[in-house]
Amino acid sequence: MTETLEEERPISVPSFGVSVQGMEEKAGETLAYCVGDYVRELSRYINLERLDGVTIAVDYKEALLAVDRGYETDFRLTPSSELVEGVAMAVSVVRNGVLKSHLVLNAAYIYSLPYEDDEHYAHSLHLLAHECAHVELTMTTDKAFPDALLKKIYDDVADACEGQAYHYHLAYMSQMELSL
Structure with missing residues (x-):
């Protein structure tokens, strides 16, 4: 090489x-x-x-x-x-x-x-x-995570963690489906 x-x-x-x-x-x-x-x-x-x-x-x-x-x-x-x-x-x-x-x-x-x-x-x-x-x-x-940055404003840290984890999970699952 x-x-x-x-x-x-x-x-x-x-x-x-x-x-x-x-x-x-x-x-x-x-x-x-x-x-x-x-x-x-x-x-x-x-x-x-x-x-x-x-x-x-x-x-x-x-x-x-x-x-x-x-x-x-x-x-x-x-x-x-x-x-x-x-x-x-x-x-x-x-x-x-x-x-x-x-x-x-x-x-x-x-x-x-x-x-x-x-x-x-x-x-x-x-x-x-x-x-x-x-x-x-x-x-x-x-x-990797379209529409995640600059999009959602959360009321508190707990909501932010939950919302981001859910969004990243959906994005990950979409990527997995694409690779199958």
Whole structure:
């Protein structure tokens, strides 16, 4: 069996935009192009067909609040601040009826990506790859359990557990029937 060379692996990400907020124009442009290039390369290994786009922001908290999620919700996205500080998120969005993910990245934690010799380069690359993995995970979950994500709001934890278990059981049984 021959190993597929990197150049032979298909790029899975569709056309997408990278926006930069709050940075000097030249630095922002450099970072945007770099992130775009890395996302395309990562898509050879991580399925990013449902990537909606990428936002890099100096004001990460404000950028999360500004994401057009494509559906009505009163839930306000906020970065984690308890045990760890949230610095990136793969936000679930709906575009033309399809569940996708939009990456929002804190510029302070991704800025070193264009500079491979920077001491924080590896962390920046890991952060980007980690968020890309969330894109594939959300897509895979949505395909395995259609209409489960972003659909049902439960009154309490007990109802949520019961409802999700029932929904996953139905989806599993449907998959079993298909494979017979």
